[in-house]
Amino acid sequence: MERTVPGPATAPSPPPGTPLTAGRARPRPAPDSTGLLDDLLEGVPGPREARVTAPTANTAPRLAALSRLRRVRPRHFLPTPTGTPFTFAYAAVLAVTSLVAALADPAFVHTLQQGSSTDVAHLVRTPVLVLLASALWIAGGVVSPYAAAFVLVLSALERRIGAARAAGVFLAGHVLATLATEVPVGLAVLAGHLPDSSLHRLDYGISFGVAAAVGALAGLLARWPRRLLLVPVTGVLLGDLMASRDPMTDWGHLIALAIGVATWPWVRRSRARA
Numbered sequence: 113m114e115r116t117v118p119g120p121a122t123a124p125s126p127p128p129g130t131p132l133t134a135g136r137a138r139p140r141p142a143p144d145s146t147g148l149l150d151d152l153l154e155g156v157p158g159p160r161e162a163r164v165t166a167p168t169a170n171t172a173p174r175l176a177a178l179s180r181l182r183r184v185r186p187r188h189f190l191p192t193p194t195g196t197p198f199t200f201a202y203a204a205v206l207a208v209t210s211l212v213a214a215l216a217d218p219a220f221v222h223t224l225q226q227g228s229s230t231d232v233a234h235l236v237r238t239p240v241l242v243l244l245a246s247a248l249w250i251a252g253g254v255v256s257p258y259a260a261a262f263v264l265v266l267s268a269l270e271r272r273i274g275a276a277r278a279a280g281v282f283l284a285g286h287v288l289a290t291l292a293t294e295v296p297v298g299l300a301v302l303a304g305h306l307p308d309s310s311l312h313r314l315d316y317g318i319s320f321g322v323a324a325a326v327g328a329l330a331g332l333l334a335r336w337p338r339r340l341l342l343v344p345v346t347g348v349l350l351g352d353l354m355a356s357r358d359p360m361t362d363w364g365h366l367i368a369l370a371i372g373v374a375t376w377p378w379v380r381r382s383r384a385r386a
Contacts, residue, residue, distance in 0.1 A: 191267045198275035199266040206262070206318070210253045225249060225316055230290045232298040232311040247286050251317035258319045265322060269329045273382040278325070281375055285324020289368035290315070293360045315361075320368040323349070327372020328379050345369065 191199035213221050227234075228245035235242060250259050270278035294315070300306040326345055330338045349369065353362040 191263060191270075196267045196270040196275070196278075198279050199263065199270050202266070203263055205248060206250055206259070207254065209248050210250055210259075213249065214253060226314060228316050229313070230294060230315045231313045232294050232301070235291075235294055236298075243287055243290065246290070246316040247283075247318055247321060249316045249318075251319065258317070258322050261322050261326070262318055265325045265329055269325050269332075269379075272329075272332050273379050277379065277382045281328045281372060281379065282321035282325055284375070285327075285368040285371045286318070286321035288371055289320040289324070289364045292367050293364040297360065319361075320364050323365045323368035324372035324375075327369045328375045329372075331373065331376030331379055332383055342373075 191203055193200050213225075228242060228249060230242050230246045250256050250262075252258070266278060266282065269281065273281075297306065297310050297313075301308060301310055323345075326341065330342045333341065346366075346369065349362065349365045353359065353366065355362075
């Protein structure tokens with residue numbers, strides 16, 4: 113029969129997950145692979161985390177993120193009166209004006225939109241009125257891609273930084289990009305490089321504000337989601353500019369996107385305080 117030879121006393125091994133005492137090497141934590149999911153799901157109303165029997169330190173965050181992902185519904189990305197009041201109320205107003213544009217007499221609609229235009233002539237006479245009124249219309253109506261982008265992007269941005277700050281980003285893009293494109297037109301007319309008819313072009317819509325919101329939202333995402341958002345959008349806007357169908361508006365979209373990117377320090381601080 114074998115005998116156990118007594119040896120030097122050794123301390124029992126600590127159970128898995130127990131932190132090591134000072135003076136001993138600490139194991140490196142496993143890389144967290146849920147960063148992309150966390151960024152995509154942040155701001156979405158998440159269900160309660162599913163209980164997992166004895167999860168390990170490496171699998172618990174992944175299981176929690178996957179549990180949230182399985183319960184995400186399309187309605188979580190839409191504006192709600194309580195979760196995103198600014199986007200919800202603004203979308204309701206845009207739905208009404210789009211309905212008017214679709215059903216009312218075309219001559220009447222043209223008169224309304226012409227009066228809301230942020231061309232140079234209107235900006236000189238009633239700048240505040242037309243800057244606000246021009247943002248009440250969607251070029252192309254509710255079937256426009258900007259309508260869908262407005263709902264999705266503004267909802268996501270508002271959930272992260274709040275209604276007042278999301279409205280500030282949208283208005284900054286709308287107002288500053290409008291002035292950045294219309295003021296050079298007025299100066300060019302004064303210098304004789306453009307005809308007087310350039311002072312009365314039809315200019316309205318929400319696209320500048322949406323572009324700024326896209327730029328701001330990208331700053332709240334991790335590296336890869338940020339690239340997946342910014343690279344295609346920038347490519348589309350550059351393609352429109354190269355096509356030269358409406359260079360002034362196309363430049364306005366790029367300027368508005370840059371304005372949104374410029375707000376990254378502010379929106380990140382706003383997110384940290386939220």
